[in-house]
Amino acid sequence: MFRLETEVDKERRILLGRRLHEDNRNGSPGLRALRSTPAEHEVPLEVWLLDGRGALVGGLSGRTWAYWLHVDLLWVDARHRGLGLGARLLAEAERLAHDDRSCTRSRLETWDFQAPGFYRKQGYEVVGEIKDYPPGVAEFILVKRLTPVGPPPREPRGRLLGRRNRRK
DSSP: OOOOOOSSSSSHHHHHHHHHHHHHHOHHHHHHHHHHTTTSSSSSEEEEOOOTTTTEEEEEEEEEEEEEEEEEEEEEGGGGTTSHHHHHHHHHHHHHHHHHHHHOOOEEEETTTSSSSHHTTOEEEEEOOOOOETTTTTEEEEEEEOOOOOSSSOOOOSOTEEEEEEEO
């Protein structure tokens, strides 16, 4: 015989998460391959934008897992919007995720009244839309392939590889 309970129970939630994680890993070769790699565990990633007095002007909060950056929150104070600060926050999070944590992609969700256009300008592509979530609003799921940020690679000097001492 079984019974249903509806109370909030932190210990059961933790146990539930462990069991689901174990079943998922057992059912997926991709998840099993993450075992014992730096990408196996979810790790918070946060970038803060502070003014000269140290007050919060903007920030990004996310996490990395399985070689992905997941942006959960990105906000810039209304008085400072339009100055490129959101783009700077996002670019720094992407750089950290790529360079320090070997992430190859980024994902996020945004509502239609928030910033889908902003994210498209930053190179994100809409891969999903959920209408009426919440009612009257559309949620977009966006992804981006992360590439190294910095100066372009230098041109090779001297002979090109594979062209040594060819017979004429």
